[in-house]
Amino acid sequence: MEVAMAVVMDAQRMARTIARIAHEIAERNRGLDELALVGIRTRGVPLARRIASAIEQIGGAAVPTGTLDITLYRDDLMRQPVGPQPVVRSTEIPFSIDDRRILLVDDVLYTGRTIRAALDALIDFGRPQAIQLVVMIDRGHRELPIKADYVGKNLPTARAESVQVRFVETDGVDEVVLEEAGA
């Protein structure tokens, strides 16, 4: 099985995109003191931290950042006839989300099911004033009525393709790759 790969974004372009998203967030949310970022494991976490750092450079104030593991909220856990369960990791939200504007961050928006699970998980932590969705890549093929508020790049894809967003923190490199399973 050969895999055809195309680099959609390199490190420089990713950095520019993250800076642009941070500016959009700052522009749309006057008063950054009510904001908090929550990254969805795994690669939403480094993305959230980088956006938080960029917002701090713009606004001069640190934005609280948390980590959300949505495994226990997935709707497909008991549908797998074989194979091990997905690994559960800890959720760390070291601040109250009540009355905050939460920026929910993920690397790729695809069917929307991960975001549905994340919304359920977040609401178990309190009652935010609002939740906005930030993604690096929107690859389409939505199965639920979910739309991102901030998108790094809209990337039309076929279902057979796979989008890999990689970060130095998790993968040793910054890049977005489109992989197509070929014969």
Add this chain to the structure above:
Amino acid sequence: MTGQTGTGLRGRHLLGIADLAAEEITLVLDTAEAMKEVAARPIKKVPTLRGKTIVNLFYEPSTRTRTSFEIAEKRLSADTLNIAVSTSSVVKGETLADTVMNLEAMAPDMIVMRHASSGACHLLARICRARVINAGDGMHEHPTQALLDAFTIREHKGRLAGLKVAIVGDLLHSRVFRSNLLLLHKMGAEVWVSAPPTLQPPGLDRLGARVTSSVDEAVRDADVVMLLRIQLERMQGNFFPSLREYFTVFGMTPERFSLAKPDAILMHPGPMNRGVEISSDVADGSRSVILEQVANGVAVRMAVLYLLAGGSADEA
């Protein structure tokens, strides 16, 4: 995006630590860490096992284990059914197999069972489709207790490998001891055991334990001191002259506990016989983690339920 899969548990059931490999034990402990965080939330409930039915079938009295399993099941949103044998058809003479076949007809996904006979859970696993979790079978094993003990040790010490663990008490009748010895040995801990010769099962050294009749030798420089209850309800003979004498020779007093490392922790699976295997000063002391063990039991049982609830490779 998530969706990474782990190594998973190889079997469909959790019948004993004997069936688990070291990496499976580590997977349970790692998963329990994440589950423990759920207990700190304002809403201590996740939808993971919604629609699953779990039967808690307890043929022996239990407070901690049954309650712990029930809380774990409810925190994972499973439908829980508790069957206390004293109020079931068992008192009318129904056999274990018949009870289980009748329960099977109601299609439970899992059965958590405690039974007075060693190996009862293995019989259950052979005759029913549901996944079986051993909550203690006779004098054989109590795997979730060993897992929660290991979780508690790892929380305090950061590791299991290389630690000196002293286990003192009724080794002969204790399923907790068997599961703990198997687990600690698999994970690379050095296990010292001490008990009256009448309460030592044969072949301890073959299981990897260092046996000594001197409690002081077992406890000296230990990282962990684990005490076991004297199980008077299982004793059909004279195993030692008197409870007072047992306490004098084997009981954990502050003086005896001071032989362990300064940062050693004190464990007991409960229920305790104060003044028999442990003095109140030690049981309620600053280094006692007995109540932490109880709290950790819920997280560890949530982890076990979660890991067994999905598909397993042997069903392919």
